[in-house]
Structures are given as structure tokens and as C-alpha cells.
Amino acid sequence: MKGQIRSGHTITDAFVYCLMGLFALAGVLVALLAAKVCRTVTDDAQKNTEQRLPAAFVRTFVRAADAKDGVYIGKENGIDVLTAREIFDGEEYLTRVYCYDGVMRTSLTAATEAFDPLLGDAICALAGMAFEEKDGLLTAELTDGEGITETVSVSIRSVREQ
Amino acid sequence: MERRYRTNMLLVELMIVILFFALSVSVPVRMLFAARRLSDTAGAETRALSAAQNVADALTVAEDQCAWLSENGFLQQGDRYLAETEAYTLTVTLRESAENGAGALKEALVTAEHAGEMLFTLDCTRYEGVTP
Numbered sequence: 001m002k003g004q005i006r007s008g009h010t011i012t013d014a015f016v017y018c019l020m021g022l023f024a025l026a027g028v029l030v031a032l033l034a035a036k037v038c039r040t041v042t043d044d045a046q047k048n049t050e051q052r053l054p055a056a057f058v059r060t061f062v063r064a065a066d067a068k069d070g071v072y073i074g075k076e077n078g079i080d081v082l083t084a085r086e087i088f089d090g091e092e093y094l095t096r097v098y099c100y101d102g103v104m105r106t107s108l109t110a111a112t113e114a115f116d117p118l119l120g121d122a123i124c125a126l127a128g129m130a131f132e133e134k135d136g137l138l139t140a141e142l143t144d145g146e147g148i149t150e151t152v153s154v155s156i157r158s159v160r161e162q
Numbered sequence: 163m164e165r166r167y168r169t170n171m172l173l174v175e176l177m178i179v180i181l182f183f184a185l186s187v188s189v190p191v192r193m194l195f196a197a198r199r200l201s202d203t204a205g206a207e208t209r210a211l212s213a214a215q216n217v218a219d220a221l222t223v224a225e226d227q228c229a230w231l232s233e234n235g236f237l238q239q240g241d242r243y244l245a246e247t248e249a250y251t252l253t254v255t256l257r258e259s260a261e262n263g264a265g266a267l268k269e270a271l272v273t274a275e276h277a278g279e280m281l282f283t284l285d286c287t288r289y290e291g292v293t294p
Contacts, residue, residue: 016173023180030187037194041201048208055212136223153216155223 053124054104054142055152058082061097061106062138062154071156073131073138076115080130082140085111096120099129102145207281210250210274217252218286221270227256251275265291 065071065084073082076096084095092111098120099105105120128143133156140152217234224230228238231254236243243254252274259267272284 013169016169016176019173019176019180023176023183026184026187030191034190034194037198041197044201044205048205052208052212059215135225137220150212151216152212153219155219 050124050144051148051150054126054129055140055150057104057123058097058140058142058152059154061095062156065095066157068158070158071138073133077117079117081115082131082138097129099126102127104129104142203276206249206276207274209247210252210276210281213247213250214252214272214274214282214284217254218270218272218284221254221272222286222288227268227270249276250281265289 061082061084062071065086069085071082071084073080075081076098079098079100082097084097086093086095093108094111095106095108096115097104097106098117100117100120102125104123104126105117106123107115107117107120109115109119125145126142127145127147128141130141132139132141136156138154138156140154141149142152143149220230220234221227228243231243232238234245236245236252236254241255243256245252245254252272255271255273257269257271259269266289268288268290270286272286274281274283
């Protein structure tokens with residue numbers, strides 16, 4: 001009889017410990033799930049920003065400089081460059097947007113100054129940038145660090161006269 | 163006898179505590195899934211906005227808008243053109259005002275949808291004058 005009672009207690013105790021263990025396991029699982037979701041959300045937000053920033057910059061840059069002979073594309077020092085031309089106090093200045101050394105950069109120089117890609121201000125990380133212009137539609141291909149290419153098309157209302 | 167009673171009480175207490183925590187956990191778990199859903203929607207909106215802006219700008223300069231849409235993966239459904247991806251659906255509606263002596267107004271409405279919900283509409287209008 002005594003032995004039977006002792007045995008019943010042992011099973012109940014074991015059940016309590018199992019329940020506590022299960023509770024602890026569920027807690028750990030919830031914490032892991034939260035960490036995973038948090039990481040995914042943060043990564044997605046970062047990816048969205050990385051995708052949106054260079055595209056928005058190029059689009060805004062072209063829109064702002066869209067005047068006759070105001071914006072054009074070309075190659076300088078072997079680099080694809082998007083250039084905006086402005087005149088201040090009778091002097092011509094060029095604002096260039098380009099990708100160099102894994103970074104999207106912009107530089108403002110007088111038109112008489114030589115182009116040095118290292119002197120540009122860094123905007124954001126970008127692996128590559130290529131431009132094409134056809135029938136007033138400028139297309140920029142922006143490649144990020146993971147090799148994903150984002151295409152940006154902007155209509156140029158004033159096409160540069162050659 | 164008393165030990166057995168105490169063990170049973172501990173068991174009941176433990177089950178009440180677990181039930182309470184399980185109910186409490188359901189709140190943050192729902193929030194986590196809501197955060198994930200919001201993140202997915204934000205990603206889809208970003209991609210949809212970029213694609214819609216590209217389409218709107220291309221349509222602004224396209225000689226033949228219908229031809230451009232057909233060449234770029236849009237399917238004609240009545241007076242609308244549809245392009246579907248996993249994340250979003252783009253719908254383009256073309257309108258043209260009656261041509262008068264001076265020319266006609268060409269309008270293209272680019273609408274983006276995600277999971278059956280409309281995200282935004284971009285209006286791209288172009289005036290096409292008559293060449294003398």
C-alpha cells in the first residue's frame with residue numbers, strides 16, 4: 001500500500017517537472033520566433049531602403065536638372081556618369097552622379113576642372129551603375145551588393161542637343 | 163496525504179500560471195505576425211512604386227502607348243492593361259480626349275494593387291499637338 005502511494009507521488013512529481021520543462025521550452029521557442037521575425041523585418045527594411053535610395057536619388061536628380069542641355073549621360077575615365085549642367089554667375093558647373101569603388105557618389109566641380117572620381121561625396125553603397133538614353137527616356141541600371149539590378153526610367157523633357 | 167494535497171495544489175497552480183502565460187504570449191505573437199505582414203506590404207509598395215514610376219515615365223515618351231504596354235508584358239483586358247507579379251499588380255488605363263484642331267490630350271492612369279488592396283494611382287498626361 002505504502003509502495004503504491006509513493007509510486008503515485010513520483011508520477012505526479014514527474015508530470016509537474018515535465019510541465020515546467022514544456023513551459024520553459026515554449027518560452028524559448030517564442031523568444032526564438034520573435035528574434036527571427038525581428039531580424040527578418042529589419043533586413044527587409046534595410047533592403048527596401050538600399051533599393052529605394054539610389055533610385056530616388058537618380059530620379060530626383062534628373063527631374064531637378066531637366067532643362068535644355070541641363071542633364072546628359074556619358075563616360076568619363078571609363079565610368080558611366082550622369083551629369084547635370086548649371087551656370088552660376090556666368091561660370092559653368094557640373095554635378096556628376098556615378099558609381100566608384102562600390103559607392104554611389106556625387107561631385108560638384110567647375111566645368112574647367114578635371115573629373116576625379118575619388119573626390120566625390122559618398123551617397124550610399126552600390127556595386128554598379130549604367131545609363132542609357134533613347135528617345136527622351138533615360139534608363140539607369142543600378143546594381144546592389146547582392147547583384148540585384150534595379151532599373152529606373154525617367155523621361156527627360158528636354159533632350160540634350162548634340 | 164498532506165504531501166499529495168500539496169503536490170496537487172502545485173500542479174493546479176502551475177497549470178493556471180501556464181494558461182495565463184499562454185494567453186499573454188498570444189498578444190506579442192500576433193504583433194510579430196502583424197509586423198511581418200507590414201514589412202511584406204512595405205516591400206511590395208516599394209517595388210510597385212518603382213515599377214509604376216518607370217511605366218508612367220516610359221508612357222510619357224512612348225509614341226504608341228498600346229504597343230509599348232504589349233511589348234513590356236502587359237495583357238490587355240478590355241480598356242485596361244494588366245501586369246501581375248508575385249508582390250503587386252499594375253493596371254494601366256489609357257484615355258484620350260477628342261481631338262480638336264490643336265491636338266489631343268493623352269492620359270494614362272497607372273494603378274498599383276497589393277493583395278487586392280489599391281496602393282496608389284499615378285496620373286501621367288501628355289499633350290499631343292497636331293503637326294502642321
